[in-house]
Amino acid sequence: MPWFGMDIGGTLTKLVYFEPKDTTETEERDELETLKVIRHYLVGNQAYGKTGLRDVHLEMKDQSIGGRRGSLHFIRFPTSEMNAFLELCKAKNFNSLVSAICATGGGAYKFEGDFLEKVGLTLHKFDELDCLIKGIHYIDRNNPCECYYWRNPGNAEESIKVPFDFRDPYPYLVVNIGSGVSVLAVRGPKDYRRVSGTSLGGGTFFGLCCLLTGCETFEDAIELASRGDNRTVDKLVKDIYGGDYTRFHLSGDTVASSFGHMNNKEKRENTSKEDLARATLTTLTNNIGSIARMCAVTEKIEHIVFVGNFLRVNTISMKLLASAMEFWSNGGMKALFLEHEGYFGAMGCLMEYVGSSRSFSFSST
Ligand SMILES: Nc1ncnc2c1ncn2[C@@H]1O[C@H](COP(=O)(O)OP(=O)(O)OP(=O)(O)O)[C@@H](O)[C@H]1O
């Protein structure tokens, strides 16, 4: 049967598919037609329908999983398209192959009934944060250069990505920026606590940006932000002090009040969509950075790993987070990032499948 891990999030559904490459001639001859169709469909395409996508650049080749060698493929689609996905499962005759699949994320609970009623599939549910940690550990150990940090994050021309050796990671903080944000303190492979969270997350950025600029996609929102200047929207320390607030080491360029200029009609009229997008991105990023730093101080942790699809195509936020962590901790804390950003939950779910497939009934009905 096909090996999947599925993470059904509040905004995006992530699918990790393991494609075995070590099949023998006999296995190939005996492979069920349905299985062949599914494999060819997933691996032969980069786009599925109007909104499904395979992140080809993230594919991990020559992986050893559950005693097999093969490739890991990373696929995503908006959770709002779940009905279309269920239709596809039906059309591809998925339930003739398996009676159950592994799923995590809130949607594993929300859509459990739909999977059963519409496609005849039982969902084996796994906790999203357990899966997240498992997925981080698997991918980090099996993908060279997965973990990196930004050198000179505050300097646009000189900032560069530098690989970070994450082989001895504990303790570390995970800040998972999805629709909302969860903060976890991780002290061992199975030893972690959810220490904080905030509803002001990636969903807030995207939602507010749609409202304020009329943009329709996350990529457009980020593109607008990249051309904008938040200083026409935000009130800075120097707008209040005329310069730095020296006594407490607040530079004049620090944002004193996010969107603080927008009560002024003239300033509102002189601001652009690009500036509003940039201010929205800056506001959300700074707030998440501030919560992350406070959690790191409370937990006495120096390494903060930022993950989640909010960071997709979003170097602005990564560099802001990296600068903020460095600055506010006087260089004591380090912001780390991972190449597979939002796929760790789905990856961990696939690992759960591999680990538990002997004890569940996954056979076809
Ligand atoms: N193509 C995209 N479409 C929508 N949002 C995107 C896209 N790419 C990146 N994002 C950002 O990623 C966020 C979703 O991230 P992620 O997939 O990690 O979370 P989720 O699992 O959907 O949410 P949660 O874990 O809170 O249930 C969105 O809120 C948005 O900020």
Ligand SMILES: CC(C)(CO)[C@@H](O)C(=O)NCCC(=O)O
């Ligand atoms: C509800 C979850 C865990 C779903 O992934 C996530 O969106 C989140 O952590 N939201 C923040 C909730 C809070 O702690 O305020």
